[in-house]
Amino acid sequence: MIRGTVVIAEDICKGCELCIEACPQESLGLSDKINLKGYRYAVLVKDNCTGCVNCALVCPDAAIIVYRQKKPTKTAGPQVEVPI
Amino acid sequence: MEEKAEVRLMKGNEALAEAAFRAGMHAYFGYPITPQSEVIEYLMAEQPSHPECVILQAESELAAINMIYGASGAGARVMITSSGPGISLMQEGISYMSSAQLPCLIANIQRGGPGLGTIQPSQGDYFQAVKGGGHGDYHLIVLAPASVQEMADFVFEGFRLAEKYRNPAMILTDGALGQMMEKVVLPPKGSLPYPEKPWATTGKTKDRERNIITSLFIQPEKMEQINLGLQAKYRQIEKEEVRYETIAVDDAEILLVAFGLTSRICQKTQQLARERGMRVGLLRPITLYPFPVEPIAALAAKVDAVLVVEMNAGQMVEDVRLAVEGKCPVQFKGRMGGMIPSPEEVLQAVETIAEKQHAEL
Amino acid sequence: MDIPPLTNGYEIVYKKPQTLTDTPMHYCPGCGHGVAHRVLMEVVEEMGIQDRTIGVAPVGCSVFAYDYMNIDMQEAPHGRASAVASGIKRVLPDRYVFSYQGDGDLAAIGTGETIHVVNRGENILMVFINNGVYGMTGGQMAPTTLLGMKTTTTPYGREVKTAGHPLRITNLVAQLPGACYVTRQAVHTPTTVRKLKKAFRAALEYQQKQQGTCFVEVVSNCPSSWKMTPAEANKWLEENMFPFYPLGDLKLPAQSN
Structure with a gap:
């Protein structure tokens, strides 16, 4: 599974929950704390984000940055596990 | 070319x-x-x-x-x-x-x-x-x-x-x-x-902040x-930026004030009045805003009366009165609704004022 | 907003476009305006036309659109955004010009301008946000308010007898020969957002071909005036707005040979 993550600008988020609705992984939820505007803001609640960007697409406040694990390049040699 | x-x-x-x-x-x-x-x-x-x-x-x-x-x-x-x-x-x-x-x-x-x-x-x-x-x-x-x-x-x-x-x-x-x-x-x-218009919305180039109108x-x-x-x-x-024009105001006893078309009519009235021996001058505001307050105030201190002529029910006359500040009587002659006063009609109003001024003397 | 340093092995796949300012938007939680603003500005950024794009904001909730869109903008009197945009485009024909209006602005007070701008085929993009209500003034009836819909000026629901019918102005506009591209989109799901972005991109590209007015309706929500949560509002939108305002293209540009 492709791994991803999000960074949500908690001061900008208005807690509309549309990202929570849009997330196919149910990775997002509302914070227990409130932000400066008085909203409970969106936070990652599970470590299963795939970086699909659905949350950012529906975010009315452009508050979400989405990251995704880089795909291994085809030209690179076989991945080698480095012993600890 | x-x-x-x-x-x-x-x-x-x-x-x-x-x-x-x-x-x-x-x-x-x-x-x-x-x-x-x-x-x-x-x-x-x-x-x-x-x-x-x-x-x-x-x-x-x-x-x-x-x-x-x-x-x-x-x-x-x-x-x-x-x-x-x-x-x-x-x-x-x-x-x-x-x-x-x-x-x-x-x-x-x-x-x-x-x-x-x-x-x-x-x-x-x-x-x-x-x-x-x-x-x-x-x-x-x-x-x-x-x-x-x-x-x-x-x-x-x-x-x-x-x-x-x-x-x-x-x-x-x-x-x-x-x-x-x-x-x-x-x-x-x-x-x-x-002139340069650096404020215009022509597209936000990288070298400047966006322009908002x-x-x-x-x-x-x-x-x-x-x-x-x-x-x-x-x-x-x-x-x-005050602009105005005067005709024969130096010795005027009665000052006509009119703008635009009525100033052309009053120019004729002013000539007719002089021909009849009345000392009448004309001030024509060219800029209506800004209004020539000071020139009117200065002349009001010298003349016996001011007659404002307009093709309305009396609008600029209010600004003239504000400029005159009671220094002399301000009368009004107007026609409305598309009627244009004749020079003779205005002259009658001038004569009425002149008679009244002499009666008071 | 500061972008945190890249996590090891991760790359950024989505972030706010540089064509949006850092000013937090004043819209109510869940309002579709924010998404429409962002998507439009994403297209401007991707096309590399920030320095050639001029927008016109309306009167209504999006009156402050110029605070958020990082481009040159003008704020128009109520209903007149498309006339203002026409004036800009006529003197700067090589720029990308768009108007952005709500339903009251575009389809009530500005109906005359809307029809004639499209009928003249002004080479501008008209963005039309339709949420069936006057949001800014507190939730009064709009020309697009659905029958039976309660607003502060139709407290018992809109009735044909007194308030007439909801106006599908986009259908009207699509009939005009000056219209190049007319489409109805939405902003409430990832799929509709992606489609809207394609529509904006197409509309701005057509503008350069000078084929006439491009008109993009966005069927949107108003959780505050509808007295619903954003999620409820978007569900209500699907169940009530879409049957009357179905999504899709109403007019496509004539194929040029």
Whole structure:
């Protein structure tokens, strides 16, 4: 599974929950704390984000940055596990 | 090809239109209404010789003034013309442009009102022109031509003042001046330079912040500052841009005050009065805003009485009274609804004042 | 907003476009305006036309659009955004010009301008946000308010007898020969957002071909005036707005040879 993550600008988020609705992984939820505007803001609640960007697409406040694990390049040699 | 000044016999409306091309107008948006439709007709007919200039007949005066707003905000030199009812429709846009500080030239070829009124000449829109006209505290720079020559000249002056002060300017004239034909000397094209407009919305390039044209300042503190800025601008205009003309005022006992068409009538009255041995002078405000307060006040201290002549129920007379401040009696002679007073009719009013003054002596 | 340093082995796949300012938007939670603003500005950024794009904001909730869009903008009187945009485009024909209006602005007070701008085929993009209500003034009836829909001026629901029918102005506009591309989109799901972005991109590209007016309706929500949560509002939108305002293209540009 492709791994991803999000960074949500908690001061900008208005807690509309549309990202929570849009997330196919149910990775997002509302914070227990409130932000400066008085909203409970969106936070990652599970470590299963795939970086699909659905949350950012529906975010009315452009508050979400989405990251995704880089795909291994085809030209690179076989991945080698480095012993600890 | 270098263009030169040219002498022509033209209608006032045509002279205004031709002058706009020669003054380097970029865009005109208008809507037909009598007695000013010759302006857009002339512009449309001549446009092929001025391919750089946009001439568009809008679907209404409301749309036209908002096209003017957009084009002016984009940095263009723009003009719009109409008459009474059409100018009333434009007032919203004119108020917005005054607040957003957008230069434009508006010509009101006045007709008789109120309402749909008549298509005959009038000066009934004086208050609307000089006091603002729409909502909020603002002023237009108002020029009142009295000849076809000035219909052309004030286009140049109107554009220049509008751009200098980033403020709408208005040529307040009437159906008679718009329709009558006189000799006019037209200045050459390209003789009015374009000022820099760094505030225009032409596209945000990397070397500058974005430009915003707006009249919305929702914070009262900010709105007050904007208003104070506008008022400071108006004070500067009042200080620097007053224009007027006087005839035979040095020894005058009775001072006629009239603008535009009525000043032409009063010029004749003034001659007739002198022929009859009455010492009558004439002051013609050329700028109605800023109003020539000080020259009128100075003359009021010297004359026995002032007679204000207008084609309305008495509008400029209020500004004259404010300028005179009780230094002498201020009388009014007016005709309304498209009626033009004759020089003899005005002379009768002068004679009545003269008799009264002598009786009091 | 500061972008945190790249996590080891991760790359950024979505962030706010540089064509939006850092000013937080004033819209209510869940309002579709924010998404529409962002998507439009994403297209401007991706096309590399920030320095050639001029927008016109309306009167209504999106009156402050110029605070958020990092481009040159003008704020128009109520209903007149498309006339203002026409004025800009006529004197700067090589720029990308768009107007952005709500339903009250575009389809009530500005109906005359809307029809005539499209009928003249002005080469501008008209963005029309339709949420069936006057949001800014507190939830009054709009021309697009659905029958039976309660607003502060139709407290018992809109009735044909007194308030007439909801106006499908986009269908009206699509009939005009000056229209180049007319489409109805939405902003409430990832799929509709992606489609809207394609529509904006197409509309701005057509503008350069000078084929006429492009008109993009966005059927949107108003959780505050509808008195619903954003999620409820978007569900209500699907169930009530879409049947009357179905999504899809109403007019496509004529194929040029």
